[in-house]
Amino acid sequence: MAEPKSDILQGTLDLLALKTLDAMGPLHGYGIAKRIEQLSDDALLVNQGTIYLCLVRLLQKKWITAAWGTSENNRKAKFYSISKAGRKQLRAETENWERISGVIGRVLQLPGRS
C-alpha cells in the first residue's frame, strides 16, 4: 500500500505531530491524533490510524522517543515525547515554513492585471 498522501502533506503531518508533542508534552497516539484533528478541523488527518505511520517515521529519525505508560483513565498506552534532535528539527522546520509561507503569501497577494 503506497502512501496515498503527497510528500508535502506527509511532511506537514510529521511537523504537526512534532509541534503537538513539543507543546503538550508526552502524549499517546490517540491524544496526538485528536489534537491534530481539533487544530486542523479534520483537514489533515483523514484517518486517525495514519498518525502511527507518522510516529514510526519520527521514531526512525530519532526526533521523538516512545515509552509505555498509563493513560489518564488507567489504560496501558505508548507515550511519545519529543527529543532534543526533534526540538532542533522543529525549530528549523518552523523557520523554513514561515519563510516559505511568507514568500508564497507575498506572491499570492500580488495584484492581478484586471
Added chain:
Amino acid sequence: MFTTRVQQISARIRAFFQKSQWDRDLDHELDSHLAMAVEANIRKGMNEDEAWRAARVEFGGVTQLREAHRETRGLPFLDNLLQDLRYTFRTLRRDAGFTTFAILIAGLGIGASATVFSVVNALLLRPLPFTDPGRLTWIGNIADDRVSEWSLQVGNVINLKEQSKSFTDLAGYFAFSRAGENNLTGDGEPVRLTGVSVSSNFFPMLGVQPLIGRQFSADESKWNGPRAVLLNYGLWKTRYNSDPAIVGRNLTINQMPVTVAGVLPESFDFGSIFSPGSHVDLYMPFPMTEETNRWGNTLGVVGRLAPGATVQSAQAEFTVLAQHITKVHPERNSLRPTVKSLEEHVNGRFRPALLVLAYAVGVVMLIVCANLANLQLARAATRQKEMAIRVALGAGRGRLIRQMLTESLVLALCGTIPGLLLALAGVRLFAHLDSFKIPLLNSIRIDGSALGFTVALAVLTGLAFGLVAAFQAPRAGVHETLKESTRGANSGSKQHHWIRGALVVSEIAFACVLLVGTGLLVRSFIHVLDVNLGFQPERAASLRIDPSVQFTTPAKRNAYLDEVLRIARSVPGITAAGVTDTLPFAEGERSWDVFGKGQVFEKGHYPEGFVRDVSDDYIRTAGIPLIAGRDFTERDTPETEPVAIINETLARTLWPGQNPIGQMLSQDKGRRVVGVVADVRHKALEDAAGCEMYLPARQRGDWSGINLVVRTNLPPAELGSALRAALKPIEPNLAGNEFRTLQHLVDTASSPRRFVVFLLAGFSVFALILAALGIYALIAYSVNQRTQEFGIRMALGAGAADLQGRVLFQTLGLAGIGVMFGFTASWILARSLNGMLFGVTSSDPLTFASMVAALALVALVAGYVPARRASRIDPMIALRGD
C-alpha cells in the same frame, strides 16, 4: 541530513528483524487507541455499538494500517522477497521432477563454465606468481620456435645487461638441464632429481624469496665455487618432512657434497611456468663466467623492464645493442634478441585453445539457458490458471514477473551447488594432470574469483531464462484464461509455442556450432595421432641410467656401455636395446650448426641440426627406418673413422640431389656420413623434425647420462623392475622414477590437444543431449495439445504411420531450421579455428556432413517417442477427453 538517513535505515533494519515485537506493540497501541476513542464517544452520548462503529470509521482500515506500518518501519522489499522465496520453494517442491532436472542442467552448465573459467583464470587472467609480473619479459634469440635458438650465450647476456637501459636486471637459467640428472643418495632410497641451474639474481629478480634459508651467495655463483642447492617445497616436504634444520646441511648429489642454502616457497613452481609438463626438485647456482660462456647458447633469459621502458622500446634498444656486441665479439654465437612479455611467452601458445574452450562453454551455457527457458515456458503454460487467479486476487503484473524471476534465480542458484561440486572435481582432475605440457596447470583452483564468477553466472542464467518466461506468463487476460478449458489453443499459447520453437531452433543451432568445432578438432587430433612419427613408440620404453662410476678413459666408458647393452639384451622379453642421450619429445634438446665439409653459409644462416649421441642398434630399437647406408656398430670406436648418420631432411639440405652416403660433415674435423634415416618428430607432433644428426656414443666422450631404450614383446610397463634387477650388479642405485614408455612421451606431447578435444567433446555431448531434450519436450507438448486433432484424424481414417510421419516431419522441420542457422554460423566461425587445425580445413565436408547427420539422428530419436504416442492415441478417449 546524512546522519538522519543512516539512523532511518538502521532503524528499518532493526525493525525488520523485530517484526513480531513491533506487530505486538502496534496491536496494543491500536487496542488502547480504539478503547479511548470508544470511551470518548460514549461520553459524547453514543451507545456502545455506535461508539465502536464511529471509532472504527474515524480510525480507518486497521489491516491497511498494519500493512502500511510494516512498509514504513521495515524493509518492504525484503519482505516481498522473502514471501516470493517462500512461495517459490513451495511451488518447486511440488514440482520436484522439474526442479531436480532444472537444477541438474543448470549445475552441469555452471560446473563446466566454472571449470573452464578456473583454467582460463590460472593461465590467462591471473598474474604470474612473481613480484610485479607485468614488467617481466622473456628474452628470446633469433626465432622463438627453434629450440636451440631461443637460448642466449652467457657473454651476450652479460653485455646486454651492462649496456641496456631498458632493464633493471636480466637473469637466466640453464636451458639444457635434463630430467633426473641429479642422483641424490644418502637419505633413504636414492632418487634421481631434476635440477635447474639459475643465475644468482634469478630468484631475487622474480621476487621469489626462500621460505627458509637464503638465496645463493656471490661465492656460490662463481665457477667452481662452493656447491649449494635450493630445494623445491615438495621435495623438502616429502623427503625431509618439512624439517627446517635442513638448511645448512650437506646432501650428497652425484657423489658430491652440496650445502642446502634454503627451501623455496610452495607457490613457486619452475616447471609449470618455464617448462610445462616437467617437474623441478632442485636449483643450483649457474656461474655467469668466461667458462660457461664457452658452452655457447645455454641460457633462457628473463628480464625486468626498467620504469618507463616498454617491450617495444626494449626490443628497439636490444636490436641496436646486439649489432654492436656482435661486432665486438665476432667469435660468439649469433645474437638477435627478441623481447616479449613473460606472460605471453608462458601462455601465448595456449591462448587460442583456451579462448575456444571459453567460447564453447559460453555456447553450452546459452543452450542451457534456452533449455531452461523452454521448461519454464512449458510450466508457465500449465500454470496459466494459477497466474490468472493471482492476478484476480490483486497481484500486479510486476509482482508476477518478480515471482517468476525469483523462481528462475532460485533454480539457477541451486544449480551452483552441483555446479561447484562438478567444478571442484574437474579442477582437481586438471591440477593433477602432471604429464600435461600445459603451463600453470597445477595452480588451477576454485578461488574467490571463480566463486564470484560462478554466482554471477548463475544469476545471469537465472535472469536470462527467467525473463523469457516471466514476460510471457501474466500476459493472457484473466478472463479468457479462467474461462478457457485446458485444451484448445488460444492466442497466448500459440505465442508460447512460437517462442518455444524458436528456443529449440536456437539450441539446435548452438549445438551445431559446437559439434562442428569439436568435429574439426577431433579430426585434427586424429590426424596428429596418425602422423608419421619416424619411430615406433609402441612396445618401447626407456630407462635413464647415469653411471655411478667416474670413467677415466673412453675405453672404460665404452666397456660400461657394452655391459649395459649386453645385460639389457639378455633380459627375457627384450628384443632389442640401444642407448641415446636425447629421447624424442623429451627435455634437453640441443642443436648445432651443421654443414658439409667445405660448405660455406652466411653467418647466422648455417643449417641447424639436432644432435643425438646414440649407440649401435638404437635406431632399430626405436623403430626408426634406415633409408640408406648402415647403422652404427660396436666397431665405431674412437680408434676408427669418425662417422655420423643423418636424417633425410639434413641430407636434402646439405646435398640436394646427391648421394649423402660417404659425404663428409664438418663436425669433429670431419665425420663421414654412413647412413640416412627417416625424420623423427621430436618437438611437437605437429612439427616436422628439421635436421637431425646421430653420432656414435662410443666415439663421443662427453655424455654423462644415457637413456637405455628397449623394445619388447611384453607390455613395456611390466619391464621396468626386471630391467632394473638385471642391471643391479653394475648399477645398484637405479631410481624407479625414470622408467617410461616411449608412448608416454608421445602422449605427453599430444596432451594439450587432447585436453582441449576431450573438454570440447564433453561439451558437445552435453549440448546434444540438451538439444534432444529440448526437441523432445517441445514435440511431446505439441502432441499433447493436439490430442483431439489426432483423435479426429484417426477417426476419419488416418493411419498410425501417417500420424507418426506427421510428427516426425514436424520434428525434422524444426531440426532443419536449426541446422540451417547452425551450419551458416559454423561455416563462418570455423575459420577462427584455423590455427589449431591439423590436416583438415575449416570447411571440412566430412565434419559438416557428420554434424548434420548426427543432429538429424538426434532429432529423429527425440521426435520418435512422442510420434509413437501420437500414433497410439485412442480416438474415443481423445474425443471424449478433458
